[in-house]
Amino acid sequence: MAGFWKRLFAGPSKDRATSESTHERVDSIIAELKAQARPCLRLVPAAGGKSRLGGPAEMAVAWPRYEGRPLSLLAQLDLAEIHAAGGVDWLPSHGRLLFFYELEHSGWGGTSADAGCAVVRYETGAPIVAAEPADLPTDFRFDARPIRFSADTSLPDETRLNINWRSLSRAEEAALEQAIEALAPRSRSTNSAAFPRRSKTIRWSWNANGP
Numbered sequence: 001m002a003g004f005w006k007r008l009f010a011g012p013s014k015d016r017a018t019s020e021s022t023h024e025r026v027d028s029i030i031a032e033l034k035a036q037a038r039p040c041l042r043l044v045p046a047a048g049g050k051s052r053l054g055g056p057a058e059m060a061v062a063w064p065r066y067e068g069r070p071l072s073l074l075a076q077l078d079l080a081e082i083h084a085a086g087g088v089d090w091l092p093s094h095g096r097l098l099f100f101y102e103l104e105h106s107g108w109g110g111t112s113a114d115a116g117c118a119v120v121r122y123e124t125g126a127p128i129v130a131a132e133p134a135d136l137p138t139d140f141r142f143d144a145r146p147i148r149f150s151a152d153t154s155l156p157d158e159t160r161l162n163i164n165w166r167s168l169s170r171a172e173e174a175a176l177e178q179a180i181e182a183l184a185p186r187s188r189s190t191n192s193a194a195f196p197r198r199s200k201t202i203r204w205s206w207n208a209n210g211p
Helices: 002-009 014-035 079-084 170-183
Strands: 038-045 072-078 096-101 118-123 145-154 190-192 194-196 207-209
Touching: 014 170, 072 079, 079 145
Parallel strands: none
Antiparallel strands: 038 145, 038 190, 072 096, 096 118, 194 207
16 A cells, blocks of 8 residues: 555656656757758659759750869759749749769869869750760769659758757657658658758758758
């Protein structure tokens, strides 16, 4: 009988209090993630459209070069398809964007010496296939990979959140990771207008929002 009265007036157990505290903290982090979320488009493998990764470049101008070396075509995106999928409203509604990058130098744009190692071309004319430069190495040529766009939500990376990640307990890490997995996309995809980040603590599976 004494044990019954002890349990009745003792208040929540340590394990229960810890569990409630963990859920509250995880819920707070998830709420902050959602508050900073922004709309985005995901690039999903799919045939039937005009957008693709790699493949031939459809443009009427000279092939871009950096320090005499030809750049590689990384992607060609159809702007009408982008708008049909729900974004991005600050881009033109027609034409196509071609993304080139010089893989041998692989500059990041941190210095003036990197100027020209990455190029984005906006084309509105007829889709005329440009011949690839003969001096473009075979390893720097990419087969076409058709894609489509899917409207989604881009969540911020951990550096944008006011959280001391080192203070998380193992239980909080596990609960947070489970909550993140529930929010993260399960299909293989990439965000447009975004830059990827990975948490040192949690395996983030989305990209941070772009401009």
